[in-house]
Amino acid sequence: MGNKQTVFTDEQLEAYQDNPFRQRIAQVFSEDGDGHMTLDNFLDMFSVMSEMAPRDLKAYYAFKIYDFNNDDYICAWDLEQTVTRLTRGELSAEEVSLVCEKVLDEADGDHDGRLSLEDFQNMILRAPDFLSTFHIRI
Amino acid sequence: MWKRLEKHRSSKSPSGMSSREYLSEEELAWIQEQVEEKKKLITTMRNKPWPMAKKLTELREAQAFVEKYEGALGKGKGQQLYAYRMLMAKKWVKFKRDFDNFKTQCIPWEMKIKDIESHFGSSVASYFIFLRWMYGVNLVLFGLIFGLVIIPEVLMGMPYGSIPRKTVPRAEEEKAMDFSVLWDFEGYIKYSALFYGYYNDQRTIGWLRYRLPMAYFMVGVSVFGYSLMIVIRSMASNTQGSTSDGENDNFTFSFKMFTSWDYLIGNSETADNKYASITTSFKESIVDEQESNKEENIHLTRFLRVLANFLIICCLCGSGYLIYFVVKRSQEFSKMQNISWYERNEVEIVMSLLGMFCPPLFETIAALENYHPRIGLKWQLGRIFALFLGNLYTFLLALMDEVHHKLSNEDTIKNITHWTLFNYYNSSGWNDSVPRPPLHPADVPRGSCWETAVGIEFMRLTVSDMLVSYITILLGDFLRACFVRFMNYCWCWDLEAGFPSYAEFDISGNVLGLIFNQGMIWMGSFYAPGLVGINVLRLLTSMYFQCWAVMSSNVPHARVFKASRSNNFYMGLLLLVLFLSLLPVAYTIMSLPPSFDCGPFSGKNRMYDVIQETVENDFPNFLGKIFAFLANPGLIIPAILLMFLAIYYLNSVSKSLARANAQLRKKIQALRDVEKFHKSVKGRAIVKDSGDTLKGSSKNATQLQLTEEGTTPHSTSPSQTLEKKAQGPGTSSSAGRTVLPTTRNVPVSQPPGVRLNSSQPLPQTHPWRSTSGKSTRRPPPH
Secondary structure, eight states, rough: OOOOOOOOOOOOOOGGOOOTTHHHHHHHHHSSSSBOOOOOHHHHHHHHHHHSSOOOHHHHHHHHHHHHTTTBBBBBBHHHHHHHHHHTOSSSSHHHHHHHHHHHHOSSOOOOSSBBHHHHOOOTTTTTTTHHHHHOOO | OOOHHHHHHHHHHGGOOOGGGOOOOOHHHHHHHHHHHHHHHHTTTTOOOOOOHHHHHHHHHHHHHHHHHHHGOOOHHHHHHHHHHHHHHHHHHHHHHHHHHHHHHHOOOHHHHHHHHHOOOOOHHHHHHHHHHHHHHHHHHHHHHHHIIHHHHHHOOOTTSSGGGSOOOGGGGGGGOOHHHHHTTGGTTTTTTSSGGGGOOOOSTTTTBOOOHHHHHHHHHHHHHHHHHHHHHHHHHHHHHHHTTTTTTGHHHHHHHHHOOOOOOOOOHHHHHHEEEEEEEHHHHHHHHSOOOOOHHHHHHHHHHHHHHHHHHHHHHHHHHHHHHHHHHHHHHHSSSSOOOOHHHHHHHHHHHHHHHHHHHHHHTTTOOOOOOOHHHHHHHHHHHHHHHHHHHHHHHHHHHHHHHHHHHHHHHHHHHHHHHHHHHSSSSOSSSOOOOOOOOSSOOOOOOOOHHHHHHHHHHHHHHHHHHHIIIIIIIIIHHHHHHGGGGGGSOOOOSSSSOOOOOOHHHHHHHHHHEEEEHHHTTTTTTTTHHHHHHHHHHHHHHHHHHHHEEOOOSSSSSOTTTTEEEEEEEHHHHHHHHHHHHHHHHOOOOOOSSSSSSTTTTTTTHHHHHHHHHHHHHHHHHHHHHHTOHHOOOOOOHHHHHHHHHHHHHHHHHHHHHHHHHHHHHHHHHHHHHHHHHHHHHHHHHHHOOOOOOOHHHHHHHSSSSHHHHHHHHHHHHHHHHHHSTTOHHHHHHHHHHHHHGGGGGGOOOHHHTTTTTTOOOOOOOOOOTTOOOOOOOO
8 A cells, every 4th residue: 555646536536525514624634724634634534524533532623623714713714614505695694694603701711802723622622523524435 | 682692592592401491580581571562562553653564573573573583481291281281372373363354254144234335324223223133132032932831832832733722722712823823923833842831740751750830930041131131241341341421511612623524434425415515514612612692582491491391291191091091992992803904903003103203293393492402402312211111001001901811711710720621521421431531622711811811902002013114114215215216307496496305214113112122022032932933033134124225225324423422322221121110020920910810920929939949849948948048038138239339339449430530531621731731831932032132122223233343242132032032943933033134134244163153044843842941052953
């Protein structure tokens, strides 16, 4: 199992074309952040998304996926992006901003207006179905 | 670090001695430490968030290190043994890992379930996973019963036709092979190893001296024991996986945002549904958030709920009475001749129909109640559970009546048998010189074997239940889907969107059906050892059939809400059903006498006498004394009291631990609040100061524009504000924003040194690093 430079573009992952976070997943797990994955990156992705991955590892990668601008914090803009993609634009602008405000209210522990990795982990590890939804079965 | 060791060795090797003997104590300890560290790294490698390439290189390095230096840790002769032990340990780990991989490959139906999961989501797939687990449990039970009871009797016991209990009676012989008789589990099937009545009561059979009655009893007990153990183990592993649910309500929006998308979905139709349901759920939460309590006519709601509950209780009582009535009628029918097919199977038909029509009826009535869907689902599950339970227990009561009736007839039949044999052996017209052949087994008058009758009832109920459920799926799901699909072209309204539309998979109904069927199997398996085998076949066909039906005729749920803790809920229900099905079996074993001429316990006073007999005859004497001592009520009652006390103690310990847990959590929260408060106070104080100087500097700025004086005293203030700004930018961005423009105005009249600093951009990231006591530091240049 050498390190052949077999490149998987995100078009080839056809089964997950409907996932709203497909581009983010590809970006997070690819080596240079542009969505092209080598075999090692591919393995990494499925290893993290598998059933046996530990919770903390999944939480870490989930944080990276939801951090759209890659600044190590989930700020309000990241949250807006998430909500828009999840609802495919069906919510109005005020509803979107209300939702983002509520999320920051609930999860922001140090009240700096954005979610750090700690805040995110504290919140997500209490979710009862995080493990079952953040999971790809092979 | 390897270089150190290499140097050490190279310095020692010229002397010709083995390098290992010269490793000093400290080197040894250090190597040991390193090896332990590397081993720990290997075991925790999974948890580290490194990319795969880095993980692989680190892992290989660590493994090579451990392999190289582990052998060096032992000393002298012990060292070889140590190396050998390490080698064996590694081989064992590799073997376990290969075996685990093999086991994962052997899991059946994995691709089917994955397919269903990607189309319908994880909740529908959880039903199939439950079905698969149930199949595994039944397979084990079947293996137990088949291997320890059926096979010995068939191989080593008396063959068919040799003794009365194993032979079809003369009266039934001509019809015994008819399909209709066989379908009712009469005829040859009734007198086969599938039912209790076939087994002989010989204490030991065959050349192995296999104690069949004892084995029968112990297998019956261990069926319940194994089921109990495996259900509790499954519940325990479920609770270990889930964290405490203390503050789930505080994170509704966060959970909706980050955990609502199901990454398993791989089908665009399901994805569309999921998007729609996520949007709906967000809108609902927003509406809940914005609206204050709408106390709209609470009296009407309460009245409607009471009315709905009353109607449902009426339905439940009605169904219970109907079953009782039908069972009584079937007892009368069995005495008549020439009963039609309907009259023979009336009980099973009625029970299955009730199970099919009552749940939707409950759902319609529950529409009056206007509950939130999750609460509504719980009520619905509770009501269906009560329905099934009521039906089952009414059925059992009616069955018990029949059993008592049969038992009361036994004495008369015993007399008849005795007199028949007496007359046969003493009748005139036979040569006394030739020994008379024994009466043919088919001619011996037979007692009505109540255990076999009970077994037959359960067997018929299981089979009819299975048939009804298959027919329901075929008609209710498949034909409906065909109708909607093909009639849609020539129908007035849109069938797919409107009234019939495609069916959704009813998870709760199916799971409850599965649980109750298993309850019936548990009840019936003592009296019909073949029942578990029939159930295995049934689960197998059910798996394939339902997988096909779900993929071909069902659509994903339009409205998805999380019944997330329901996995343990269903296990809890299974446990309850296990206990409830243990009760009738235990009662009959303890209090009813076995039939006198059929089954492995025939002739005994009570079924459990077989244990006493085995202990007396087969075990050494002192064991018998010990058992007698243990069975003394004077010992058992204190033991039970002790168990109650232990339960009470453990309960209070767990409560106090939960309380301590909650307190610790509150403490952590309080600490975090205090930290945040301090930070915000510091920030506010700084901002306040900068706000004051800001007011001062803005006034000065306006004055400066008018006059050129006073630059020097004012030059300090902007730099001070700059520094203080550097110390607390993140606390109030608005204050920062207002500070910025004014300082930009000020440098117009400032000396060049200060101006350089004030024109620098403020540090955006990691503002905290420049704070805390370094108030005179300038912000670092970018």
